[in-house]
Amino acid sequence: MSTTSQFTERDVSEFFDQTTQTYLSFWDSEGVLHTGYFAGPDDTDYPAAADRTSDLLATEAGIDASATVLDVGCGCGNFLLRLAERTGCRGEGVDLSIERVRFALGKLTERGDGLPVAFRHGSATALPYDDGGFSHVVSQDALFLVPDKARSHAEMYRVLAPGGTLAVTDFLQPVAEIGEAARRHVYDRVRWSSGYSLDGYREALTAAGFEVTVARSLDDHIRQTYRVLGETARQRAAATDDEAARxxxxxxxxxxxxxxxxxxRGEFGWGMFVARKPA
Known part of the structure; x- marks a missing residue:
């Protein structure tokens, strides 16, 4: 058994800047790059499952037209764009990868429909926003990558208005020590330093001042996500001429x-958390 490696924010940003175009080429050209909430083991419709994750999180958070939303680790921008389109909310997205922010800005420009959404480059540990400026802070499968998680929790708490809601899906490290294969293929592969168990995540949010109302395991869905993505990747590789990309x-x-x-083996998990900043 082994512990996870230690990576910096620079390691994380460089990895995602360097791999964004490759991910887009075989995963989803529209930039939907998060985990899917599948209907069952026979469901292989990844885009629909990914949308279902977004819609579930928005419903749990209670986001509507009156909301001002910050998406931390917004990636290619699809979650925030979907929120604004479906609920009428206003929002900002921030991400550590400049390449993903550029993709999100490009999508926003292409739409040309005047959605009240903006994207910027920045860190979850130093959010470039005023205190109490958002009614909701959301994140999909991104916060696990932050090396200083306590600092990111404090920052999200700071920018939430009193009574505001935090709603996230995130990857979990259920056990303190993991095997070499899991470290190499799950953690080191995306420059993930370490994570929380389901209970540990809830405790960390509580320590930051949040009142946690939902802490739910979604492990069944994450397994199906990687089964579908593995099959899709092999199909795309067979049709790829570029040997390095293949x-x-x-x-x-x-x-x-x-x-x-x-x-x-219980070395990797996925969870959903909803919490409130006291009024």
Whole structure:
């Protein structure tokens, strides 16, 4: 057994800047790059499952047209754009990867429909926003990458208005020590330093001042996500002429198999959390 490696924010940002175009080429060209909430083991419709995750989180958070939303780790911007389109909320997205922010800005420009949304480059540990400026802070599968998680929790608490809501899905590290295969294929692969168990995540949010109302395991859905993505990656690799890209995609497909094994061993998980900043 081994512990996880230690990565910096620079390590994380460089990895996602360097791999964004490759992920887009075989995962989803529209930039939907988060985990899906699948209807069951026979459901292989990844885009629909990813939308279902977004809609579930928005419902749990109670986001409507009156909301002002900050998406921390917004990636390619799809979650925030979907929120604004479906609920009429206003929002900002911030991400550590400049390449993903550029993609999000490009999507916003292409739409040209005047959605009240903006994106910017920045860190979850130093959010470039005033105190109490948002009614909701959301995040999908991003906060696990922050090396200083306590600082990111404090920042999200700071920018929430009193009575505001935090709603996130995030990856979990259910056990303190993990095997070498899980460390290499799950954690080191995306520059993930360390994480929380489901209970540990709830305790960390409570320590930051939040009142946690939902702490739910979503492990069944994350396993299906990587089963579907592994199959998709192998299909895309077979149709890819660029040898370097093909080998990278095949490596990702192999990691998807190892990720499923890590989930089965209890070394990797996924959860949803909803919390409130006291009024």
């Amino acid at each position: 080998q990278w995609i095949l490596g990702f497909a192999a990691s998807c198999d190892e990720i499923q094994a890590a989930i089965d």
